[in-house]
Amino acid sequence: MEKGQVNINFKKCRIAYNDTEKLVGRAVRYSTIPYSDVISYAAQAASVPESNIEISMEALFDALNYFVMNGHNVQIPHLGTFYLNVRVKSTTTKEEFVANFSKNLRQISICFLPDPELKAKIASTAINTQTDEQEGDVISEAG
Amino acid sequence: MGQIKVKGTMQRVAMFDENRVIGHVEHYSVVKGDELVSYAAKSAHIPESSLRACTIAIREAISFFVLNGHHVDLGKFGIFGIRSKQKAVTNAEQVNADLVKHLTVGFKPSAEIKKAIAAIRIEVEV
Numbered sequence: 001m002e003k004g005q006v007n008i009n010f011k012k013c014r015i016a017y018n019d020t021e022k023l024v025g026r027a028v029r030y031s032t033i034p035y036s037d038v039i040s041y042a043a044q045a046a047s048v049p050e051s052n053i054e055i056s057m058e059a060l061f062d063a064l065n066y067f068v069m070n071g072h073n074v075q076i077p078h079l080g081t082f083y084l085n086v087r088v089k090s091t092t093t094k095e096e097f098v099a100n101f102s103k104n105l106r107q108i109s110i111c112f113l114p115d116p117e118l119k120a121k122i123a124s125t126a127i128n129t130q131t132d133e134q135e136g137d138v139i140s141e142a143g
Numbered sequence: 144m145g146q147i148k149v150k151g152t153m154q155r156v157a158m159f160d161e162n163r164v165i166g167h168v169e170h171y172s173v174v175k176g177d178e179l180v181s182y183a184a185k186s187a188h189i190p191e192s193s194l195r196a197c198t199i200a201i202r203e204a205i206s207f208f209v210l211n212g213h214h215v216d217l218g219k220f221g222i223f224g225i226r227s228k229q230k231a232v233t234n235a236e237q238v239n240a241d242l243v244k245h246l247t248v249g250f251k252p253s254a255e256i257k258k259a260i261a262a263i264r265i266e267v268e269v
Contacts (some may be wrong), residue, residue, distance in 0.1 A: 067146025
């Protein structure tokens with residue numbers, strides 16, 4: 001696979017906690033690839049009909065949902081692991097924890113932890129930085 | 144509808160400097176890629192080999208787009224995208240790639256997934 005490349009754009013922002021203005025970076029999102037384009041790309045790359053990819057994707061994500069929503073961690077090789085996480089206010093006693101659980105429950109979320117292989121790919125990604133004044137100009141490159 | 148178990152365990156919380164009950168989701172098992180593919184193939188009546196090939200293609204497509212700065216919309220599942228953490232600087236001359244401290248792939252669940260999460264039945268255990 002080709003080495004990836006991401007752009008980090010630095011934009012002037014007010015930092016509230018010390019009331020200063022600084023250049024804060026953010027990864028540039030080139031576009032959002034729609035579901036249909038992901039299917040076309042995968043179908044072309046694997047030389048399989050698009051319908052096969054679409055059915056597979058549905059089946060795969062339904063299975064993933066089923067396992068994750070029932071408290072299992074799901075590992076997709078070379079991509080990462082999906083799991084559920086819960087945020088609940090801590091209490092001083094176990095009795096209080098059980099009694100006030102619904103009141104103290106802040107959030108249940110699905111988390112994604114990238115696979116070491118994906119992390120290695122990310123690490124070798126070329127990083128271009130730019131500022132708003134020099135939009136499009138590459139100031140430096142690494143990776 | 145899913146069902147999970149949240150376990151409360153006594154742990155030291157540095158902020159309060161005392162032992163408190165902290166909740167965390169009990170993870171029953173780690174479902175590996177092969178098990179996931181077998182289950183999906185059986186439930187959707189698709190040949191396992193075909194599903195395996197498609198899984199690899201989908202995975203490669205996701206990492207290709209994400210590592211090139213695009214967000215990938217997986218419909219009712221969610222969106223993958225690159226996330227970065229970098230140091231803020233005061234002037235443009237200081238901007239360089241070394242300021243980027245952390246690059247990772249993030250996942251944002253779809254509204255459908257969020258709805259499914261909200262409907263999960265929770266069993267509390269201490």
